[in-house]
Amino acid sequence: GNSIHDVERIDKGNIHHFKPHAGRRAAAAGHLRRLGFDVYDHGGSTLIVRGHPHLFERTFGHRLIDRKAARPRTAEAVARYEVEGADRPGLIPIASRKHSALASVARGLALSEPVKLFGAAVRPPRVGYSHLRLPRGLTDALNAATAHASGITGAGVRVTVCDTGFYRHPWFARFEGRVRVLLTPGAANPQADEVGHGTVVVANLLSVAPRCAVTVIKMNFAGTGSFSEDAVAALTMTEASRPDIINCSWGCSLLTAADAASAHTRTLEYLLARLAAERRVVVCAAGNFPRQ
Numbered sequence: 001g002n003s004i005h006d007v008e009r010i011d012k013g014n015i016h017h018f019k020p021h022a023g024r025r026a027a028a029a030g031h032l033r034r035l036g037f038d039v040y041d042h043g044g045s046t047l048i049v050r051g052h053p054h055l056f057e058r059t060f061g062h063r064l065i066d067r068k069a070a071r072p073r074t075a076e077a078v079a080r081y082e083v084e085g086a087d088r089p090g091l092i093p094i095a096s097r098k099h100s101a102l103a104s105v106a107r108g109l110a111l112s113e114p115v116k117l118f119g120a121a122v123r124p125p126r127v128g129y130s131h132l133r134l135p136r137g138l139t140d141a142l143n144a145a146t147a148h149a150s151g152i153t154g155a156g157v158r159v160t161v162c163d164t165g166f167y168r169h170p171w172f173a174r175f176e177g178r179v180r181v182l183l184t185p186g187a188a189n190p191q192a193d194e195v196g197h198g199t200v201v202v203a204n205l206l207s208v209a210p211r212c213a214v215t216v217i218k219m220n221f222a223g224t225g226s227f228s229e230d231a232v233a234a235l236t237m238t239e240a241s242r243p244d245i246i247n248c249s250w251g252c253s254l255l256t257a258a259d260a261a262s263a264h265t266r267t268l269e270y271l272l273a274r275l276a277a278e279r280r281v282v283v284c285a286a287g288n289f290p291r292q
Helices: 022-034 053-060 136-141 144-149 170-175 197-208 231-241 257-261 263-277
Strands: 038-040 048-050 064-066 081-083 091-093 108-110 115-117 158-163 179-183 213-218 245-248 281-284
Touching: 022 038, 048 231, 053 064, 053 091, 108 263, 136 144, 136 197, 158 197, 158 231, 170 197, 197 213, 213 231, 231 245, 231 263, 257 263, 263 281
Parallel strands: 158 213, 158 245, 179 213, 245 281
Antiparallel strands: 038 048, 064 081, 091 108
């Protein structure tokens, strides 16, 4: 079949060349599980494959190099693996001579890269200037009350928020039953939002569209900071849940040619192009990271 890593770019003109095949995906998952990997199939375009770096090296014969991606303003670092000598940064090719059955249904594995989940204050700041109080402040600022009076309230619209999670603060009691939480393979504790940003996004969303149905996909945290390695997993789960609107409040650096050409970036590009081709509205933050 065609590989997303063999073309210069992916857009609406060629996205149909890369339509996923459920049978091939299931076969690849079976092969990888038998090799010892944990495989998550959410019914979307990609498989999420997890395992110790040594298992990847031993299985596919490619050395992985841990390049530490320094976190802004901290001494901590996030593991970021690269494939030594790879034609495309971050892509582990599958050799047909060693894994012929797997190579017949999959061309390679793209290593995940950390993305920055944007944060929010745990408590509202005390300020001496005019500021918004939800929901009224936001509905007035955006003139949403006019839409509400016309019966446009978000009813029947499904929105997925890929973010830090959702905490059921008492403020949300008026929206009982409108928010559900799903976990990416690396995430835990669906009742908590350790960073707070996802909860803020949902509050803004329900202030403007109080009758929409919200799915929050909680992405994992690498260490104790607000980095996630589950961006591809979150978009794959989003694709399978078939929402009308997707909100992504995270970002990554594409300052170098290697960043832009990496297998991880290409996989994100492919998933976003698929969502757009299916006429789904994708809203992504921009300009927040890196903050220099």
